[in-house]
Amino acid sequence: MSSDYSAAHSFNKVMEILDRFDRSETKIIPILQAVQEEYRYLPQEVLTFIATSLGVSPARLYGVATFYSHFSLEPKGKHILKMCDGTACHVRGSSAVIDAIRERLHLTAKKITTDDMMYTFETVSCLGACGLAPVLVVDDEVYGQVKPEQALAIIDKIDAEEKGNA
Amino acid sequence: MPKLEQIRENYNAARALCEKRIVVCAGTGCIANGSMKVFDALKNAIALSGLEVTVSLKSDDPKEHKHHDVYMVGSGCQGFCQVGPLVTIEPNGIMYGHVKPEDAEEIVAKSIVKDEVIERLLYHDPATGTAYKGVGEIPFYTKQQRTGLKDCGNVDPENISEYIAHGGYFAARDAYSRYSAEELCKIYQESGLRGRGGGGFSTGLKWNFARVEDNAKKYVVCNGDEGDPGAFMDRSILEGNPHSVIEGMLIAARAIGADEGYVYVRMEYPLACSRIREAIQTAEAYGILGDHIFGTDFSFRINVMEGAGAFVCGEETALLASIEGKRGMPNPKPPFPAQKGLFGKPTVINNVETLALVPIVLQQGAENYRKVGTAKSPGTKTFALTGHVANTGLIEVPFGTTIREIVFEIGGGVLDKDGKINNDAFKAVQIGGPSGGCLTREHLDLPLDFDSLGSIGAMVGSGGMVVMNDSTCMVETARYFMTFTQHESCGKCVPCREGTRQMLEMLEDITNGEGTEETLELLAEAGEAVKLTSLCGLGKSAPSPVLSTLRYFREEYEAHVKAKYCPTKTCKALSPIAIDPALCRGCTLCKRVCPVGAISGEVKQAHVIDPMLCIKCGACITTCKFKAIS
Numbered sequence: 001m002s003s004d005y006s007a008a009h010s011f012n013k014v015m016e017i018l019d020r021f022d023r024s025e026t027k028i029i030p031i032l033q034a035v036q037e038e039y040r041y042l043p044q045e046v047l048t049f050i051a052t053s054l055g056v057s058p059a060r061l062y063g064v065a066t067f068y069s070h071f072s073l074e075p076k077g078k079h080i081l082k083m084c085d086g087t088a089c090h091v092r093g094s095s096a097v098i099d100a101i102r103e104r105l106h107l108t109a110k111k112i113t114t115d116d117m118m119y120t121f122e123t124v125s126c127l128g129a130c131g132l133a134p135v136l137v138v139d140d141e142v143y144g145q146v147k148p149e150q151a152l153a154i155i156d157k158i159d160a161e162e163k164g165n166a
Numbered sequence: 167m168p169k170l171e172q173i174r175e176n177y178n179a180a181r182a183l184c185e186k187r188i189v190v191c192a193g194t195g196c197i198a199n200g201s202m203k204v205f206d207a208l209k210n211a212i213a214l215s216g217l218e219v220t221v222s223l224k225s226d227d228p229k230e231h232k233h234h235d236v237y238m239v240g241s242g243c244q245g246f247c248q249v250g251p252l253v254t255i256e257p258n259g260i261m262y263g264h265v266k267p268e269d270a271e272e273i274v275a276k277s278i279v280k281d282e283v284i285e286r287l288l289y290h291d292p293a294t295g296t297a298y299k300g301v302g303e304i305p306f307y308t309k310q311q312r313t314g315l316k317d318c319g320n321v322d323p324e325n326i327s328e329y330i331a332h333g334g335y336f337a338a339r340d341a342y343s344r345y346s347a348e349e350l351c352k353i354y355q356e357s358g359l360r361g362r363g364g365g366g367f368s369t370g371l372k373w374n375f376a377r378v379e380d381n382a383k384k385y386v387v388c389n390g391d392e393g394d395p396g397a398f399m400d401r402s403i404l405e406g407n408p409h410s411v412i413e414g415m416l417i418a419a420r421a422i423g424a425d426e427g428y429v430y431v432r433m434e435y436p437l438a439c440s441r442i443r444e445a446i447q448t449a450e451a452y453g454i455l456g457d458h459i460f461g462t463d464f465s466f467r468i469n470v471m472e473g474a475g476a477f478v479c480g481e482e483t484a485l486l487a488s489i490e491g492k493r494g495m496p497n498p499k500p501p502f503p504a505q506k507g508l509f510g511k512p513t514v515i516n517n518v519e520t521l522a523l524v525p526i527v528l529q530q531g532a533e534n535y536r537k538v539g540t541a542k543s544p545g546t547k548t549f550a551l552t553g554h555v556a557n558t559g560l561i562e563v564p565f566g567t568t569i570r571e572i573v574f575e576i577g578g579g580v581l582d583k584d585g586k587i588n589n590d591a592f593k594a595v596q597i598g599g600p601s602g603g604c605l606t607r608e609h610l611d612l613p614l615d616f617d618s619l620g621s622i623g624a625m626v627g628s629g630g631m632v633v634m635n636d637s638t639c640m641v642e643t644a645r646y647f648m649t650f651t652q653h654e655s656c657g658k659c660v661p662c663r664e665g666t667r668q669m670l671e672m673l674e675d676i677t678n679g680e681g682t683e684e685t686l687e688l689l690a691e692a693g694e695a696v697k698l699t700s701l702c703g704l705g706k707s708a709p710s711p712v713l714s715t716l717r718y719f720r721e722e723y724e725a726h727v728k729a730k731y732c733p734t735k736t737c738k739a740l741s742p743i744a745i746d747p748a749l750c751r752g753c754t755l756c757k758r759v760c761p762v763g764a765i766s767g768e769v770k771q772a773h774v775i776d777p778m779l780c781i782k783c784g785a786c787i788t789t790c791k792f793k794a795i796s
Contacts, residue, residue, distance in 0.1 A: 026509075028491035029474050033433070067493040067656075068474030070433055086395030087599060087632045088552035090646055125477065125650060127434055128398035130552040130630075131195045131247025131559050142198030 086126030180225035193243025201251035242406015244319030318406035363517030394599035396630035414521030543615035598627025601707035603714025639736035662705030742777035749794035
């Protein structure tokens, strides 16, 4: 975790982002989005720093950061899996895929990131690709009409690639 | 800026020099199915065959016009996502589905070089096996009336000249040069155009409220926070025809006197975000957005804001709070946004589909627009047809169309639990997402419009239409929607925050087999209370899926609480105890120990348990020597 910690302390990027959005309080959401893009989550130190820079209370910023589901206060895994559980996906069997992935990665609805920080698995409400239901997004690649075996095969493939890299 | 007529003329001249045009669908659905690989493969195959291909038609400067054998376009969503990736060849009118990169060579050799049709790539009706050549023949398309979606999936969303050549921005120019703000509001009131985002409020009337406000600063906001799970028309329009939304916003701005606009898009739609951003930049470069619009003294600029994942932000006051950089929580109305909206200024908020229809109303004229649809709901509506139906996708039909026409004709029929077309398997259509209700067999011939749906406890909502077959448990479906709204409740008002939680717990009790008849009464009572007393639309409509299923599928709820039995065997806790006929020896032991006489069967023949009588005491399971009961 030390690399994340040092990254959180190099605020140059944050300064750049703040300047890009005119240090305006009304731009809090795009600022947090840009910061999260950079760090993959919102480190506490960075949040405090932004609050001070914008002249708002840390509570105000924390309120916004916790309101929107896109923001994460916890670090996320290297690979992000998002399973759509919108209505169309739900009636077409997303639950079975969700159960299979959770079992495989030893995750639950509450614990969404694996201990080795390799995977984060989230469910999302609708990705708007209902024609392909059920839909799984792995690292921004969209897979349609996914069956549990397919989802596990995708994880196997990533595992194999990671082993190859190691 | 150059004259629209000139841009159109130049485009048509450049286009006339292209022998063939290939449209590859580049909507989210088709891209997921690999359409960009198909696009590249086709491009390479065309080049290899010695033909000349272009992917960007430069038309504005006549000096650059030249002959192209093939002009390739990546379009927005064509609506028929299930058959994607889709490839259309013009002028032949051929449409291929499920195209793979490996098919590229054959397509070029047969359908581009020659004019042959490749039978195996055509769309085949799943029920009859009939092959259809193209959009002009496929029942999924021919039975629709695509108005707002007409150019979506046809024009290149990244080519403003193509949009203009199809008549785009002419209505906006009329709005700025021919009409006064008052006249515009009147035209839209007369057209009967109603908001497509859920409320169904008159667009012209809404504009007029903002118009009469005396304020130098006003805003037009496009609500693209399409959070309803199962609806994706706004995504498709923003991806496929972003200029139509910009034009709608321009006209709205003129009608109320606004000089600044926002497009609020869900971050879950990255392609829609980038397409609308790019379209705004292009429109600025062409002088359509900015200062001195169409040679007048009016200015209008548009900002894009990405949402951060909160369903409640689809509610207009919450959306405004979100643009202001706050927690997206709704505020009580009045004051309405038309009086005091974004940053306290008069604001008009229209949804994406409504704005895309705005230029069309002006093109057609109010009177002509009213000719389609029903008297109180004129025009067409897009629906996202999904679930257990043969053809899933985005469709547009006139108001007044029936569920029967949509599901059985356009949708091609209901899929049963084995994935086969079987219309007898139809159980319900859930319409309007977490705010809507269920329509059943008895509503198959009901003409759909804002008012007819409201009268039976459903709503058009944003137009999500999920078909469910008889293997779907309606109680589980209600629980699913309640989980969603409970999770998305912002917590500001007590009825929604606490009420949805209580309702969800009751529904969980029922699906876990812990509900009683009293639970059902309490559930209905809580639902009515949440509906009556919540602050915003989210809470007011959150109980709808529950109340609607309680109304039309009461017997299913009763099976869950009385017989502790889930008729579709979806709720695991209520899946019935059953005897495996292969293991049962017919010893009759279980039949004798059953305290309620639920087991029947002859000696030495497999016994069966009547799940409606079974109380799940488990006596039979422990008695059976052959482990045949589980």
